[in-house]
Amino acid sequence: MKTSKTIKRQIWLVFLLTMALSAKAHQNESQSFATLSIIIKDQVQNRLKFIEATIEKSDVNSSLTPTTTLRFEINRQLNYFKIPLPAQLSYVRLLGLDDKNQPVPQLEYSRNLFLVADKDSLKFEFSNSSNDLKFKGKDAAKYTCEYRLNCNDGINNKSFNYYSNLKQYDAAFESLIVQRDSLNRLHSAVINHYAEYLDPVELKVLETDCMANNNKMILGFPYSAFANHLEEQYPAALRFYNKHFGQREAESENISILLCSYEFGDYLLFKERTGVIAANAKTGESFFKDFKFSFMNSVINRDFASGSLKDKLKLLAFWDVDQHQDDYINFLDEAIQGAKPGSFKNSMVAIKKLKGFGAQIKGFQFLDQNGQLVDLKSISGKLIVLDFWFSGCHGCLQMAEKLKSIMKKYKDNPEVLFASLSIDRSREVWIHSLKSELYSSPDELNLLEGKNGQSQFIRAYNIQEYPTLFLISKKGTLISANPPDPRIDENAFLKMIDNNL
Secondary structure, three states, X not given: OOOHHHHHHHHHHHHHHHHHOOHHHHOOOOOOEEEEEEEEOOOOOOOOOEEEEEEEOOOOOOOOOOEEEEEEEOOOOEEEEEEEOOOOEEEEEEEEEXXXXXXXXXXXXXXXXXXXXXXXXXXXXXXXXXXXXXXXXOOHHHHHHHHHHHHOOOOOOHHHHHHHHOOOHHHHHHHHHHHHHHHHHHHHHHHHHOHHHOOHHHHHHHXXXXXXXXXXXXXXXXXXXXXXXXXXXXXXXXXXXXXXXXXXXXXXXXXXXXXXXXOHHHHHHHHHHHHHHHXXXXXXXXXXXXXXXXXXXXXXXXXXXXXXXXXXHHHHHHHHOOOOOOOHHHHHHHHHHHOOOOHHHHHHHHHHHHHOOOOEOOOOEEEEOOOOEEEHHHHOOOEEEEEEEOOOOHHHHHHHHHHHHHHHHOOOOOOEEEEEEEOOOOHHHHHHHHHHOOOOOOOOEEEEOOOOOOOHHHHHOOOOOOOEEEXXXXXXEEEEOOOOOOOOOHHHHHHHHHHOO
């Protein structure tokens, strides 16, 4: 039975979060922002040349949401930047890059996510002699806490591998619970150590993020068994899933905390997806090509009553699931109609506008292999087949091979342009791949995105899987962001091209 003190504390937390998330009501007065200060300790030998700040375009808070990336050059001992925030409490990724555009260890992908409040000051010292950052200033304790959480968020799978080698799969999966609980205790100790420096709302959000991320990491092990049809592991993986994840997730009284969390929605979506694959996987046959959005829609409707959490999960599912299904747009319309007014519904409406037939394609500017900028306007007037790929992608090799044969059918048609867009971060790697002619053809327009899929153009369309094909009309409108896969149904792909010439 809850004490009156506990109830009062929960009411106070909800009130605080409501206040913290009310940025939209005050946007006409001032834009939320944080300041970023970088002190270079070893100026002469400094490896840090750029900082990329990736910010969500909305206050949805998820790894799946479209983002904007700002790039700052580090060219002096003290560097000062201003980072706009979509809300008074937002998530920002800070990626440090060297002169070859490669991540530096102090701010690489696994340790660079920060929960940032309006008017916060992120001030850190960068030194080549250490792989850690030292935070300074008024918010030093808060960001030291977050950085320590980022640096200690991995699951040790030695026990899992040990028992798996012995074919004791039940013991292998149960060992993951021990690892998760150990990681939870470590994270709790870090948060408690810095608790006096943390806003109560931010403390609860960080606790929720850690719990959700740790659950998501161990859930990846049975997911792998289901998705890859590891027949020996499958029965134990299913028992493990049903025991620890088979029940409907209990919703906290502080629903606003769950909605604010970056990790909680992603974890719930991954949990639902894992359950769908576990229930539908066919031994020896890949389930990915048979995965339907209707499956996700059905389990979300089953497990969540109407409300903001359900709206967020529906939105994340639309961003996450490949949209090749014919009835995808119908599910989107249904979700929009049932959603509460707010950022989740607004984002669904934006997806419909962006993905819809006839929508004007977003403009872009990318470099070709000669170093010349190519924009959409310069190649308008042709039907464009745009292939997204990266070096090392096996499916991209297959797609390139199929497109080469299709190009021959249109080689004498000046109204069709085949183009490829690589997300390779390294120009040298990209050029090497172009010379190999394995991922593209010299007969097409080859462009480099160069940001590992983090450019505004690719993030706007939330491209998560490669290869991906776009068809763009001669008027610059989007014919399809998910045409028939020519590796599977070449005739349907050719028909879509011919029908739009």
